[in-house]
Amino acid sequence: MIVCSHCQTSQFLQITESTMKCRDGDVRTLEEYYHCTQCDGRGVYWYFLKKECVSGAVELTDERPRMIEQ
Secondary structure: EEEEEEOOOOOOOOOOOEEEEEOOOOEEEEEEEEEEEOOOOEEEEEOOOOOEEEEEEEEEEOOOOOOOOO
């Protein structure tokens, strides 16, 4: 799961841009740009040849989604 590294939740993340490249029905690359509407953080997620990485104000986690009460 991708979460905002400042808010520690995915609740306020929005994908602002997404690019996907496929070959023979398989996803080869995926690039997503995220914006957190809670703290204005921005980050990028990449998937390339079965490897994932992130940069900026997003992080990968194996945890379940957590909601923040407003």
